[in-house]
Amino acid sequence: xxxxxxxxxxxxxxxxxxxxxxxxxxxxxxxxxxxxxxxxxxxxxxxxxxxxxxxxxxxxxxxxxxxxxxxxxxxxxxxxxxxxxxxxxxx
Amino acid sequence: xxxxxxxxxxxxxxxxxxxxxxxxxxxxxxxxxxxxxxxxxxxxxxxxxxxxxxxxxxxxxxxxxxxxxxxxxxxxxxxxxxxxxxxxxxxxxxxxxxxxxxxxxxxxxxxxxxxxxxxxxxxxxxxxxxxxxxxxxxxxxxxxxxxxxxxxxxxxxxxxxxxxxxxxxxxxx
Numbered sequence: 421x422x423x424x425x426x427x428x429x430x431x432x433x434x435x436x437x438x439x440x441x442x443x444x445x446x447x448x449x450x451x452x453x454x455x456x457x458x459x460x461x462x463x464x465x466x467x468x469x470x471x472x473x474x475x476x477x478x479x480x481x482x483x484x485x486x487x488x489x490x491x492x493x494x495x496x497x498x499x500x501x502x503x504x505x506x507x508x509x510x511x
Numbered sequence: 512x513x514x515x516x517x518x519x520x521x522x523x524x525x526x527x528x529x530x531x532x533x534x535x536x537x538x539x540x541x542x543x544x545x546x547x548x549x550x551x552x553x554x555x556x557x558x559x560x561x562x563x564x565x566x567x568x569x570x571x572x573x574x575x576x577x578x579x580x581x582x583x584x585x586x587x588x589x590x591x592x593x594x595x596x597x598x599x600x601x602x603x604x605x606x607x608x609x610x611x612x613x614x615x616x617x618x619x620x621x622x623x624x625x626x627x628x629x630x631x632x633x634x635x636x637x638x639x640x641x642x643x644x645x646x647x648x649x650x651x652x653x654x655x656x657x658x659x660x661x662x663x664x665x666x667x668x669x670x671x672x673x674x675x676x677x678x679x680x681x682x683x684x
Contacts, residue, residue: 491652
């Protein structure tokens with residue numbers, strides 16, 4: 421999912437404040453709304469404790485960022501090939 | 512526009528007021544549409560194929576053919592719904608930079624017909640090649656998404672010693 425977020429963000433050509441805000445808000449909103457929806461029936465303080473324990477692990481974020489970056493890398497290179505090397509004057 | 516012209520335009524799917532609008536419609540919006548159509552299709556193929564590829568790799572390598580799934584139910588269900596809608600932004604994205612040209616054709620440093628030709632010859636006509644590139648990228652992404660996350664996070668347990676299972680992997684991938 422993180423990779424799909426990165427992938428779609430890599431395809432956005434015209435960034436502005438609204439788009440940046442939308443992307444950040446969407447990522448955060450999806451994370452917490454899905455967690456609540458998924459575990460809504462059995463949600464409790466211990467669940468939050470467990471989740472925040474996971475979120476506090478640096479290795480967790482490192483794994484997400486590294487794997488998503490490696491996954492999306494070929495497609496970013498492909499896009500750069502067209503836009504920066506092959507036809508730079510159009511983009 | 513006479514009576515027959517009005518009748519023709521009222522029964523047509525699409526009508527424009529002046530003939531000169533056709534140029535921008537074809538070469539500006541048409542070029543962007545062609546580019547985005549190919550990109551959007553490949554992205555959606557990749558999104559679902561990557562999920563299936565990572566499941567297959569997970570099943571063959573990590574789950575020992577147990578049929579266990581690393582993606583929670585709602586993540587699995589909403590992946591298609593939400594991220595497909597998210598992908599619609601790509602469909603509507605304009606490839607001619609707004610920051611550089613501000614939607615003004617007179618500021619362009621190239622002819623619009625050149626951009627149209629480039630998109631037609633390299634993206635629309637060669638869509639199969641692009642799908643092939645995305646297919647290779649799918650298996651690449653599916654493998655690394657499982658390999659890195661599984662190796663780094665598969666041993667996570669909570670404070671009571673209970674294994675958190677593979678939820679964190681589904682969360683990450």
